[in-house]
Amino acid sequence: MNTRVREVKGRELKDENQEMSGSSMLIQALARENVDTIFGYPGGAILPTYDEIYRTGIRHILSRHEQGAIHAAEGYARVSGKPGVCVVTSGPGATNVVTGIADAMIDSLPLVVVTGQVATSVIGTDAFQEADILGITMPITKHNFQARTVEDLPRIIREAFHIATTGRPGPVVIDLPKDVSIASGMFHYDDEPNLPGYQPTYTPNKLQIRKLAEAVTKAKRPVILSGAGILHAGASPELLEFVEQQQIPVASTLLGLGGFPGTHELALGMAGMHGTYAANMALHEADLLINIGARFDDRVTGNLEHFAPQATVAHIDVDPAEIGKIIETHIPVVGDAKEALRLLNEVNPQPGESVRWRMKVDEWQQEFPLWYKEGSEYIKPQKLTELVYEKTNGEAIITTDVGQHQMWAAQYYKFDHPNAWVTSGGLGTMGFGFPAAIGAQFAEPDRQVVAILGDAGFQMTMQELSILQELNLPVKVLLVNNASLGMVRQWQQLFYEERYSNSLFPIQPDFVKMAEAYDIKGYKITDENEVAGVLEEAFNYNGPVVIDCRVHEEENVYPMIAPGQGHHQMEGVKP
Known part of the structure; x- marks a missing residue:
């Protein structure tokens, strides 16, 4: 019998096949799932579990708001590839x-979220701090459980981790009533999950692989759309091998950045609404589009009537529900991206006659690069991002909120390595970037983590500065401060005749004083000539830093595909 005893901060966990409480079972199970960090916030219904956390000494990071805990768990999962674990109480x-x-669900991040619940005897009576979390989260989880007996708890936890981390990753909720967490039962955790209705397909159909190989050979204008599925599958080496073998240019989705080296000669940058001209025109003109691990989000496709109108579409995805959901797919390949690319590389199809195509793509890159006007009295956010890239040698983990600063980071920081880009994609969650940086720092304690944030999003979760102070985490917070809801303001300027309804912030806190109130080093920069020196000092400082960079509130993100337009109808591609 494998008892798998583990040490957590010097305290020995118990063997299996012992009688113990539900809370003890939970902590023992987390250890056996190699969980080293929990993010959470205690409360009445979950106190038995927190008492067990105290007894065992497993590392717990106390957020200052549950929103901070869940986003930190997301950042941890995104960077480490391991499931992020969040524990909170019932009700609020x-x-x-x-x-x-919901953010983790749409962006395919593996989470196990344990929520306290009132005792089973009063569920459904509107007891104090009761909420139907199963009903609330059913549409936004990969699966959810409520443990009604202590005997079921080990199986539920095992299944939760299995579901969260296999196939297309996603969040799983375990609702833990207080009486179940107190009750005692025998703990056994060796059984493999038995889920006949859940059997993800990892190995693609070889006939479909051959069809795709034949299409590659016939193609004259092929392009790859690289999505987050490349990162989740750990398929970056196989993608690089395939691309260099076939000499096919690569456009990336927002969440796919880093799956293919951003400085590679065949990298076209990000595709979509604020993507590069070369990436979008390659999608528009392609005769073969190979989508690997992307879900054809509307911000990528633009107007569907104009999306890849000449292309045979191949789609590799571990989630069969995504294939054909948005775009008609001619060559569907259900399976793990790493395995599919491995099989393609084994087939090693003869590259098509696409020399002219690559020359055309190179022309687009040379003639229509990303651009911005220099010489302003304000700090240029594009230049700011380039300097962050330069000062970190392109080696930092970058987290963002959502909005203009997110797009500038995606455009101007060249991600050469996987799992170094942490952002909220599908849900577009403000307040995500700062706590996600905290989770990322725990996942990679020796890496430089930079949170590039808007001033608005930072104000949603800036109470988590307490964690930076308490644990001296060396996260660098870089505020792209335009005193507004930047992307909202841009849309109001372009599409609502400059009616800036509730998007401007005439009064802001002093962010430097805010940082100093937490005993954190703070800087305010208003002159572009100061940026390089302050960044140099901040990145050489072994501790947390907040840098308030003032940029012009009317600086817009370009290029841009306006709503209802296609990839060939981009605006702002030249000064």
Whole structure:
């Protein structure tokens, strides 16, 4: 019998096949799933579990709001590839993590979220701090459980981790009533999950692989759309091998950045609404589009009537529900991206006659690069991002909120390595970037983590500065401060005749004083000539830093595909 005893901060965990409480079972199970960090916030219904956390000494990071805990767990999962674990209490504790759960679901991040619940005897009576978290989270989880007996708890936890981390990753909720966490039962955790209705397909159909190989050979204008599925599958080496073998240019989705080296000669940059001209025109003109691990989000496709109108579409995805959902797919390949690319590389199809195509793509890159006007009295956010890239040698983990600063980071920081880009994609969650940086720092304690944030999003979760102070985490917070809801303001300027309804911030806190109130080093920069020196000093400082960079509130993100337009109808591609 494998008892798998583990040490957690010097305290020995118990053997299996012992009688123990439900809370003890939970902590023992987390250890056996190699969980080293929990993010959370205690409360009445979950106190038995927190007492067990105290007894065992497993590392717990106390957020200052449950929103911070769930986003930190997301950042941890995104960088480490391991499931992020979040533990909160019932009622408001559980409802405060709903946005993060939805965010993880749409962006395919593996989370196990344990929510306290009132005792089973009063469920459904509107007891104090009761909320129907199963009903609330059913549409936004990969699966959810409620443990009604202590005997079921080990199986539920095992299944939760299995579901969260296999196939297309996603969040799983375990609702733990207080009486179940107190009750005692025999703990056994060796059984493999038995889920006949859940059997993800990892190995693609070889006939479909051959069809795709034949299409590659016939293609004259092929392009790859690289999505987050490349990162989740750990398929970056196989993608690089395939691309260099076939000499096919690569456009990336927002969440796919880093799956293919951003400085590679065949990298076209990000595709979509604020993507590069070369990436979008390659999608528009392609005769073969190979989508690997992307879900054809509307911000990528633009107007569907104009999307890849000449292309045979191949789609490799571990989630069969995504294939054909948005775009008609001619060559569907259901399976793990790493395995599919491995099989393609084994087939080693003869590259098509696409020399002219690559020359055309190179012309687009040379003639229509990303651009911005220099010489302003304000700090240029594009230049700011380039300097962050330069000062970190392109080696940092970058997290962002959502909005203009997110797009500038995606455009101007060249991600050469996987799992170094942490952002909220599908849900577009403000307040995500800062706590996600905290989770990322725990996942990679020796890496430089930079949170590039908007001033608005930072104000949603800046109470988590307490964690930076308490643990001296060397996260660098870089505020792209335009005193507004930047992307909202841009849309109001372009599409609402400059009616800036509730998008401007005439009064802001002093962010430097805010940092100093937490005993954190703070800087305010208003002159572009100061940026390089302050960044140099901040990155050489072994501790947390907040840098308030003032940029012009009317600086816009370009290029841009306006709503209803296609990839060939980009605006702002030249000064």
